[in-house]
Amino acid sequence: MNTQPNIVVLMSDHTNAESMAPDGRCLTPNVDAIAQEGLRLANCYTTNAICSPARASLMTGTYPSTHGMWDCTHTQRSGWVNVDARLMHWSQNLASAGYTMGYFGKWHVEQTGELERYGWGEYDTECGDMPVDAAPGSELFLHTPGYKDTLVAGVADAGGEMHHPAFNAGLDFIGRNAGAGPFCCFISTSEPHNPYVPLRRFFDLYDVENTELSPTQHEEYGPDEKPQVLQRMRAVWNGFSDKDWRYVRTAYRAVISFLDHQIGRVVAALRSEGIYDDTIIVVTADHGDMLGAHGLLTKGIGTAYEEVYNVPLVIRVPGMRCGEDDSHVVGLLDLAPTLLDLCGADPLQLCQGKSLRPVLDGTAAPEQWQDAYAEFFGQRFVFTQRLIRHGRWKYVFTPGGVDELYDLERDPHEQCNLAAAPSHQSVLTDMCRRMWRKMEEIGDESLLRSHYATLRTAPVGPLGSGGM
Numbered sequence: 441m442n443t444q445p446n447i448v449v450l451m452s453d454h455t456n457a458e459s460m461a462p463d464g465r466c467l468t469p470n471v472d473a474i475a476q477e478g479l480r481l482a483n484c485y486t487t488n489a490i491c492s493p494a495r496a497s498l499m500t501g502t503y504p505s506t507h508g509m510w511d512c513t514h515t516q517r518s519g520w521v522n523v524d525a526r527l528m529h530w531s532q533n534l535a536s537a538g539y540t541m542g543y544f545g546k547w548h549v550e551q552t553g554e555l556e557r558y559g560w561g562e563y564d565t566e567c568g569d570m571p572v573d574a575a576p577g578s579e580l581f582l583h584t585p586g587y588k589d590t591l592v593a594g595v596a597d598a599g600g601e602m603h604h605p606a607f608n609a610g611l612d613f614i615g616r617n618a619g620a621g622p623f624c625c626f627i628s629t630s631e632p633h634n635p636y637v638p639l640r641r642f643f644d645l646y647d648v649e650n651t652e653l654s655p656t657q658h659e660e661y662g663p664d665e666k667p668q669v670l671q672r673m674r675a676v677w678n679g680f681s682d683k684d685w686r687y688v689r690t691a692y693r694a695v696i697s698f699l700d701h702q703i704g705r706v707v708a709a710l711r712s713e714g715i716y717d718d719t720i721i722v723v724t725a726d727h728g729d730m731l732g733a734h735g736l737l738t739k740g741i742g743t744a745y746e747e748v749y750n751v752p753l754v755i756r757v758p759g760m761r762c763g764e765d766d767s768h769v770v771g772l773l774d775l776a777p778t779l780l781d782l783c784g785a786d787p788l789q790l791c792q793g794k795s796l797r798p799v800l801d802g803t804a805a806p807e808q809w810q811d812a813y814a815e816f817f818g819q820r821f822v823f824t825q826r827l828i829r830h831g832r833w834k835y836v837f838t839p840g841g842v843d844e845l846y847d848l849e850r851d852p853h854e855q856c857n858l859a860a861a862p863s864h865q866s867v868l869t870d871m872c873r874r875m876w877r878k879m880e881e882i883g884d885e886s887l888l889r890s891h892y893a894t895l896r897t898a899p900v901g902p903l904g905s906g907g908m
Contacts, residue, residue: 443784444538444622445758446719448614448710449775450703451498451626452696453491453546453633454739456728457482459696460752462764465652466693467645470704471723471754475764478721478756479800482766485812485829486727487773489739489748492521493817494726494772495549499529499558501776501791503815505884510817513548523550528788530776534624535559537785542613545606545628560626562613567605568630570698572596574637580687584676591635592737593691595643602639604629607702611709618713622783627706631695632729634738638694645697651686654732654747655853665857666734667841669742669823674735685732692731720782722775723754733853741816741823744836744844745854749814749827757782760800768799768809769829792882813878826887828875835859835871839887839897845871865899872898873905 459466462480487497488504496502496509500523504510508524515521535541536559543560546568547553555563574594582590610627617623663671680688703723710716728748730736739748751772773793780787781795798804816825826837832849845859845868858864879888879902888902 442718446622446715447624447779448706448719449626449722451628452699452725453630454729455632455725455752456747457750457752467697468700470700470707474721474723474756475754477762478754479761480764481753481770483769484751484753485749485771485814486751487814489727489743489816491548491726496523497773498775499549500527501773501788501793503792503882505815506882513551518551529558530780530788532559533780533785540617540621540623543626544609546630564609567609568628570604570631572598572637580684593636593688595640596637597640604702607705611705614709618715629699631699632692636688636691636695638691638698642694642697646690646694648686648690651690653682653685656734656855657732659855664842664860667742667838670734673740677735677737689731717758721756723752725751727751741818744825744827757800761802767806768804769812770796771812826875828871828878830874833867833871837875837898869900872900876902876905
């Protein structure tokens with residue numbers, strides 16, 4: 441591999457790790473082929489469960505409490521939510537290192553939409569959506585009194601070979617820049633964001649009647665086991681039958697199979713241009729989708745579960761490790777320092793992620809890669825959460841609701857909340873202290889410095905934990 445390899449980043453929306461897992465139910469032969477020549481990291485976590493905060497973390501290598509994009513770009517006025525203009529993006533450092541930079545598709549990182557500010561010499565952020573409509577009779581709508589009817593899923597009967605416009609633009613960029621020096625091509629799709637509307641040829645790859653439901657689709661839990669907001673959101677979907685849920689899950693998977701087909705086009709183009717062996721390929725997503733888990737769909741407040749926080753990450757670096765990796769816990773914000781490290785570019789001056797090079801080249805000690813951290817600030821509703829994973833344990837701090845503690849080794853579907861169990865209080869307080877230490881490390885001071893009497897809702901406070 442050249443000292444300045446080309447980079448292709450393929451990023452989707454609403455894609456959970458299970459969808460692209462080696463034993464998953466989605467048909468993704470092209471991603472699987474990339475994973476066989478690269479590394480598929482099973483335990484990759486996003487920093488936030490909605491688009492803009494997660495994407496800003498990927499670009500800056502920092503947490504939302506640092507970069508400032510705590511909600512989606514289109515939901516708040518710019519004076520209230522935006523990325524700190526003083527932060528550098530990894531794309532700026534690559535451009536300074538001589539890379540030709542191209543970004544195509546969904547942006548949603550910051551408010552200006554002027555990507556040249558961030559090193560992207562060529563870009564088109566209007567091509568992130570696949571222009572298809574659900575065929576009449578295939579639509580599944582959500583009906584809620586007083587709200588607009590919302591299309592949830594359907595099937596498009598478009599004829600001929602249709603391709604995603606973001607991939608078309610990216611492939612054109614690759615074709616024009618192959619062999620002319622190092623380039624970085626970022627292709628970003630809105631899909632499989634709801635509504636889930638695949639082309640029929642991909643929908644027909646699946647057997648709807650035999651599509652399984654989430655193991656927690658119909659779970660029952662008491663008022664002290666999950667935040668109350670989950671019960672209110674769950675009621676939104678009460679009108680859906682099991683048949684509806686199977687249809688939704690099938691449509692979602694079919695959209696991912698379509699995206700996988702588009703990824704195959706990129707691989708074929710890199711091979712055709714003779715640059716495949718000089719190109720780093722990254723496949724990932726900003727966050728996941730509940731897809732019926734705990735009776736919920738899409739993402740939302742209070743959903744601090746693996747279905748939305750555990751995201752796919754496949755990295756193919758010629759000459760480095762290949763295979764499946766479930767030993768290391770990594771984060772989406774680790775991509776920024778990783779790409780700069782692999783390409784010999786200057787590191788970011790402020791970065792809260794760390795380079796994955798030791799994981800990729802096989803020199804990392806797994807015990808030093810066991811932690812993930814995420815923040816949530818409400819998405820329109822103010823509903824603060826902090827999430828921390830250490831090894832098998834996952835703790836969710838919900839100041840305005842119910843805290844949650846899960847043993848992911850014994851309870852991968854997060855059905856048994858151990859936060860109130862007397863036998864697990866030492867684990868609970870240990871995880872809470874880890875949370876406070878992480879807050880102090882990254883400067884998340886809103887909760888860390890609050891000793892106001894009525895806000896003392898954590899199992900243990902920050903004093904003695906390394907916090908203020």
